[in-house]
Amino acid sequence: MSICEVLRIGHRPERDKRITTHVALTARAFGASRIYLSNPDSRVIKSVEEVVDKFGGDFSIESTPNPKKVASSSNLLIVHLTMFGLPIDTKVEDIITEGRDILFIVGAEKVPAWVFELSDYNIAIGNQPHSEVAALAIAMNKLYPNSYNTEFDGKLSVIPSATHREMKDSS
Amino acid sequence: MSICEVLRIGHRPERDKRITTHVALTARAFGASRIYLSNPDSRVIKSVEEVVDKFGGDFSIESTPNPKKVASSSNLLIVHLTMFGLPIDTKVEDIITEGRDILFIVGAEKVPAWVFELSDYNIAIGNQPHSEVAALAIAMNKLYPNSYNTEFDGKLSVIPSATHREMKDSS
Numbered sequence: 601m602s603i604c605e606v607l608r609i610g611h612r613p614e615r616d617k618r619i620t621t622h623v624a625l626t627a628r629a630f631g632a633s634r635i636y637l638s639n640p641d642s643r644v645i646k647s648v649e650e651v652v653d654k655f656g657g658d659f660s661i662e663s664t665p666n667p668k669k670v671a672s673s674s675n676l677l678i679v680h681l682t683m684f685g686l687p688i689d690t691k692v693e694d695i696i697t698e699g700r701d702i703l704f705i706v707g708a709e710k711v712p713a714w715v716f717e718l719s720d721y722n723i724a725i726g727n728q729p730h731s732e733v734a735a736l737a738i739a740m741n742k743l744y745p746n747s748y749n750t751e752f753d754g755k756l757s758v759i760p761s762a763t764h765r766e767m768k769d770s771s
Numbered sequence: 772m773s774i775c776e777v778l779r780i781g782h783r784p785e786r787d788k789r790i791t792t793h794v795a796l797t798a799r800a801f802g803a804s805r806i807y808l809s810n811p812d813s814r815v816i817k818s819v820e821e822v823v824d825k826f827g828g829d830f831s832i833e834s835t836p837n838p839k840k841v842a843s844s845s846n847l848l849i850v851h852l853t854m855f856g857l858p859i860d861t862k863v864e865d866i867i868t869e870g871r872d873i874l875f876i877v878g879a880e881k882v883p884a885w886v887f888e889l890s891d892y893n894i895a896i897g898n899q900p901h902s903e904v905a906a907l908a909i910a911m912n913k914l915y916p917n918s919y920n921t922e923f924d925g926k927l928s929v930i931p932s933a934t935h936r937e938m939k940d941s942s
Contacts, residue, residue, distance in 0.1 A: 727928070730796040730801075731796055733793060760895060
């Protein structure tokens with residue numbers, strides 16, 4: 601699988617703490633290698649690092665004082681997920697054809713204009729308001745099918761079951 | 772498209788306000804007709820009803836004092852989304868073959884045992900911890916492909932664009 605990273609824009613620590621945590625955990629579970637947060641938030645970083653510590657994988661989370669610089673200095677293909685963008689199903693083949701590693705940008709409520717301008721693709725998962733978590737999951741699933749089935753090497757792992765909750769702890 | 776509904780279990784108003792709002796908006800945007808919340812939360816209901824008022828569609832949100840009764844008295848096929856379940860890709864054809872309308876159950880951190888017992892399918896979108904918002908989006912997308920492209924009849928609608936934010940207001 602290609603490398604992909606996520607840049608989370610406009611994170612407001614009090615309001616967005618749990619949504620940003622879900623964005624980060626979705627990024628990890630669907631195969632991203634890193635997420636950048638536009639504002640420092642030690643609680644989000646701690647929650648995500650605890651999951652990595654228990655469940656494994658090679659995923660990093662860091663805050664950046666300058667998200668615009670992260671985007672403008674990145675040599676990855678920039679795909680901004682926004683309800684205002686073009687329908688993903690009209691663009692997914694083009695994105696795959698580019699054959700490049702991807703930096704996804706996901707915003708909180710309203711992103712600054714530079715995000716639209718710097719992005720190679722402004723892409724919508726439908727044009728209704730819903731969730732950056734849902735948008736990231738669908739976009740990653742379309743670009744990296746079944747990546748959520750990746751096995752990690754963690755101390756903890758789930759034993760899939762039709763009927764109950766079961767985990768293996770190899771620590 | 773079949774009817775589907777969502778039951779949100781274990782909603783804790785302070786902690787889960789925004790995640791539950793994202794679950795509800797994802798349910799609406801991906802084609803569900805209704806969401807039940809396991810605990811009353813007027814702020815979540817207000818946020819979701821404002822979106823329905825502006826963007827249209829026929830989606831309702833209500834709280835229920837007894838989520839177990841909603842599930843046990845439902846005649847819909849019950850699909851519980853959980854990281855402990857069986858991989859969705861091994862079950863999606865079976866679920867489609869059932870040809871029934873679906874009640875999705877999505878929990879907060881830990882759901883009571885009755886959810887596993889009452890559900891017809893306990894299904895995982897990968898077995899890593901991530902997000903009930905991501906899980907619902909992927910499950911709905913697999914069962915109702917492209918349902919997120921449904922057009923609503925709202926006063927507000929987005930004009931999809933490769934470069935900028937644009938809305939039509941027909942109110």
